[in-house]
Amino acid sequence: MKIPAFCLTLCAAMGLVAQELPLHERIVVFPPGAKPIGPYSPGIIAGDFLYVSGQGSRTPSGEIPAGFEAQTRQCLDNVKSIVTEAKLTMEHVVYIQVYLEDTANYDVMTKVLGEYFPKTPPARATLGVYKMPTSTPIEINAVAVRKLSMKKPVVPAGYKSPSPITPGILAGDRLYLSGFLGRDPVTGVIPADPAAQVQLALNRMKETLAAADMDFSNMVFINPYLTKNMPADVMNRVYAKHFEWGNTPARATIPVNALPMGANIEFTGVAIGDRSKRGAVRPKNMPPSPTASPCVLADDTLYCSAKSGFIPGANGGIHAEDVENQVRQTMRNLLDGLEEAGLDFSHVVASNVYLDNLDDFAKMNGVYGKYFTRIPPTRTTVSPLPPVSRTRNSQGHWPKLEEISIIAVK
Template sequence: MSDYNVVSARNTENAPKNIGPYSQTVAYSHYNNLSAQLPIDPKSGELVAGGVKEQAEQCFRNIKAIVDSIDHVMSDVVKITVFVKNIKDVDAIDEVYKTFFSTYVPTRTVVAVSALPMDALVQIDALVSHGEGTIPNAPQSGDLIKLTNNTTNAPMSALSTQAVAFSHYNNLSAQLPIDPKSGRLVVGGVKEQTGQCLKNIKAILESVDVPFDDIVKINVYLKNFSDVEAVNEVYTTFFPDSAIARAVAYFPARTTVAVSALPMDALVQVEAVVSHGDGTPPQAVEDRHGLILEANNTENAPKNALATQTVAFSHYNHLSAQLPLDPKTGEMVAGGVKEQAGQCLENIKAIIESVDHVMEDVVKVNIFLKNIADIDAVDEVYKTFFPDGVPARSIVGVSALPEGAMIQIDAVVSNAEGTPPIA
């Protein structure tokens, strides 16, 4: 961990005490990464009484308490991810959502998952801008400005902004396979739907004059995991997108999971995290390629032809989700969920070490479990890798994972040295 930029983990008594080894919020550089908030009353430590509306309100209250505790406001939220147990509850959640974001709306992703911790009906994750940065004794000079953008060439929603840029990243709302002209799902199956999702992402990026190959991380949410090969066929027609990217066979880091349902009964939904080389004012305008993407793979972790293990840009590394695969054999490790969790984390550790970082540099961990009841067993292993409980964390139960795995883990890692400009 560098003394130049520091990982700053914080907790407040005004939000629920963590139910695992994690921190409520971990700031690094110009972002605060929050742990997903459950509808827990911080005073009682129990789920609030009532239905999904009451639970959604408590989730947002908890997020607001954390945001307030670090001297920020809800309009500093860049991205919201809503994990809901029943997709039919989204309308009720939206009623509550509007009361917390009455004017500015962040980017947003909504998925229905098979299970949530404590049998909650909803869990909400947030990413928050951090204008002052985390350089010790050297706060950011001048407030950085969030840049919001919507284009009519992609589907628009009153409840989310298509893209919100802050500092050196653009965070996009997850894109459904909606034709922006009709506002309806495109005709056809999963291939047509995947193509439309990626076309919508491309339209958003073109509207802010950013090339498709500036994407750092892709998350693919599938209704049926059996569709993954069809999705990949379409995926490879979009990536790599440029001659430069093709020359090095660049693919973004990627996470793919099966969820129980998606909005509008879609078969697929895709979200993207995008590099933003010129930054947001008052950062000095740089040539878009003045900062470079640093993509890296190591033989010490499993490789995937359609994903890079880690892609660094500016002060963050985004890792592809790691399965419990032995990198030497390419096979699933023997044993149960403990052994699988250990292998996922060993793979993450190998990737991090391959780019000269350490596990203490991790700021956010996302855990996808086939069986939510495995949380306690996973935590036994998790604590051996993160004994201080510093990273923020999200855990959801999903319908299916690649290779029939019981667990899959991805991570966001601080990158103190940043990425260099082209000489």
């Protein structure tokens, strides 16, 4: 059997994490039995943090356990195997994103999470997506801090939540923020006005920032997740009022299939305490935006907004009809931001790939993998919504078939 090149690269790195590493080193974490299904690393240690790829519910032998509770445990066991291989514990985990095929399983997932995080649960965002690779019903990625002494919970006075979630986790100077829903946590009421839903979610994020002596100007990256019931223009209009023009956080705005408890908007993200170590990074071909900076540098870490195969400029649009060529343009767009910060793809430690149709998974991997010739970053891949109709619009542009956001470390 021919072994894919990306597997050879990763397998060569196995065992290296058994040694103690200086904080400035970067290394792949590859637990025994791990079988990546694409050009990505199971885990990467970079600086103060361990980044963990999205893990599904399949066992090392490729089976999916029966029942959602067992599937969630297997998913978390897969995360734990990477954390353990890095000589850390689940208590070191400061942030997770949970992707559910069916948000009706939210309560079961929350119950199982409590078993794995009995003390201080990590900050958490949960969203419902259409499909995930290998037909897993749940996928979880994670960030862990290497020194447990750096981890501190941030909880506003009187904070209410329908789930046992830590609203914020401070890891050194980095604040990881849970997903805040446009839903009243006490009454469960979702305002009828979409703008009020957005404001409610942002108010809750603001409270947690304030509890850490921060505000929106400290934000470096935000994920707005919205359902079909949340107009994007309404979300953007309310959102933009909270940030300085041209100095907004990097952002990946992802329409999703569903959100927990019927919510239509959710905001999650990362902030840095020392604003002198924060700076927006904007390539010359990108004008300032009221809603997103192309990338934002937070000390040694660069957070880049999600990019698609959109060609910027006066005649901008998506001109490629197939996923391969759209990925090529996406990577070119991402490289613009990296180079503006003096980095390249070798500095990327984590990525999120949002794919229109998972039938294109192998095609996407074929192009994506060519940009990471040494150590591929960790990665989470999901299909947030049912596939779109692949037809040109009135301007002759094709629909977006993929979108990718990245994190890089100097």
